[in-house]
Amino acid sequence: MTTMTAPAQRFREFRMPDVGEGLTEAEILKWYVAVGDTVTDGQVICEVETAKAAVELPIPYDGVVSEIRFGEGTTVDVGTPIIVVDAGGDGAAGSADSAGSAGVTAAEPPPVETPAPEAPPAEPKRQAVLVGYGVAPSATTRRPRKQAAPDVPAAAVPAAAVPAPDVPAAAVPAPSVPAQAAELNGHDRAAAVDRPLAKPPVRKLAKELGIDLATVVPTGPNGVVTREDIRAAAAPPAALPPVTAAPEPLSATAGARETRIPIKGVRKATAQAMVTSAFTAPHVTEFVTFDITRTMKLVQELKEDRAFTGVRVGPLLLVAKALLVALKRHPEANAAWDEAAQEIVHKSYVNLGIAAATPRGLIVPNIKDAHDKTLPELAAALGELVATARDGKTSPAAMQGGTVTITNVGVFGVDTGTPILNPGESAILAFGAIKLQPWVHKGKVKPRQVTTLALSFDHRLVDGELGSRVLADVAAILEQPKRLLTWG
Structure with a gap:
């Protein structure tokens, strides 16, 4: 021994x-x-x-x-x-x-x-x-x-x-079923077909897309069904990811005029998540344009407040707080769809996701229990989240369990967009650019700071009325930030 x-x-x-x-x-x-x-x-x-x-x-x-x-x-x-x-x-x-x-x-x-x-x-x-x-x-x-x-x-x-x-014994079934599939007949063949080989994440993807694994042609080693096989069965040929034989002739003829980047890691996961979300959750997007001048004045005042010493204060902080207050007023909008149990799960907590662009791709870490944080605490958590994401040190745990998300497209000068839901979440709010525009204020046309918000939500969880109320509340708070006190 x-x-x-x-x-x-x-x-x-x-x-x-x-x-x-x-x-x-x-x-x-x-x-x-x-x-x-x-x-x-x-x-x-x-x-x-x-x-x-x-x-x-x-x-x-x-x-x-x-x-x-x-x-x-x-x-x-x-x-x-x-x-x-x-x-x-x-x-x-x-x-x-x-x-x-x-x-x-x-x-x-x-x-x-x-x-x-x-x-x-x-x-x-x-x-x-x-x-x-x-x-x-x-x-x-x-x-x-x-x-x-x-x-x-x-x-x-x-x-x-x-x-x-x-x-x-544990090692025999997996390789033997595909290897001997051609020799099986009768009941054995039916059993092999009824139980195709696939990893748990692949089975989950197939379930979300409504694909029967038994109808999918496997291309993985030993007859294993892969994610690509599921996507090929769910999408038309034109939408399929890359054909492996194409790169060689393209690179030979095009030379340095084209650059190919392997799809892997965070970018691959983001692509798969967005496809899954787009084809499983019925998206509805609503828009509102409003005067955010008073909120911008409050931002300047908070920057000089001692309670915010050492933390970054910007309009995104107050947008986040406004969304948290709106969800508190309409808690049924903070939910998730449980397909397996056929249940809607209402959540009494808010893990607020913030979409962050990093060198490795788009990630969405979230602030745990954001609803319980004071404004200075929320500012500190937001600053830490952004800094960690930029350094590429965001942990997997920080990107799990989100309930709603904010994406700040305004930093790129974009007015608004129709964001796709982060999988498993009920809503995502796009915060557009703040621009000086002519606006009717107290009966007169004046230059005011104006912005547009877009709220996308899962129509299985949030109907048009509820989504409209949430978005209207966020805009109302940012138009009159004193409502953070009266409503919060």
Whole structure:
């Protein structure tokens, strides 16, 4: 037994963890260590970008880096080993000079000779404690099968290593169903068709778009249905994402006149979220143009108030406060649609999302329990949210659980727009540019500061009357900001 477990104690594989909720992959942005470097428990070894944010990963043990499996810019599935560390131990095989080359083969024998149920669970538990997000056991037991073919060819193919991945019962159904689909008949064939292979996020997407997985032609490895397959089934051919064969002739003929940017990370997640939202929630958008001069005067006064020392005060702060007051007056507009339970969920809290443009794409972090914050507290939270987003340090948790969102398109000089709902939310408010315009004020035409708001809402949750009342209240508060006291 000691000869079998010693290599597992010495060479440790660190697997790509699920640093969000239900994510299936992440891109390695930067390595902070190299082969031969000494690492300690809790040391950050790399930065990865998921579909939600950039996250730094700490290593869960001490040792010397013996192998880095993937380079920067590579997208890796959750559960796949990305780095091998020589953690020392009594069962060392080979000298220090051969440690680097022995890293792969020494790290792989434990799953072969040790019972399968024992080895995989040990890794996820430590990852969950360090990163703060759980890795489903099924994900870590299935992923190594996909990597077995590319990792084994290095001289670790001998007889003992080949049968092991195919022997455990848990590993047999997934690869065998698509591989033998042509040989099935009768009841077996019907069972295979009725239960197509797909990851949970893909099944969720199919459900949201109303697509029957059994009717989708799978293109993923081993017959797995992918997100692209679902979108292909839901949209006409003209709306499909890229055809893989097209780039080569285009790049050859167009030369430097075209630039292609891979769709991944935050941009990919945003695109998928917007498509899902646009085709699942019936959008309605309403507009209101009004005089915001008094609010702009209040902004100048607040900048000189000691209560706001050290925090940024701008019109967006008062727009946010006005929306919170309007939702307090009309709480039924702060809701969510539960498709599975066929219920409307009214929420007694407001997690206020603020759309932020970053180098990695558009993200929507939210201020938790914004409804409970005073105006100075809301200003501080808003400033911190924007600064964190600009630095690219927004955490996945900060972008989850939003209820309503504000997008400030006015900073670009845009009057207004028809914003698309952030998935799972009931409404989004677009704040347009503030411009000096002729306006009838107290019976006379005068130059006044005027702006336009646009409110998009989910018509399943918010009907026209309710949406109109919310938008009218926001405009009324910003036109007469003293209503923050009388209505709030």
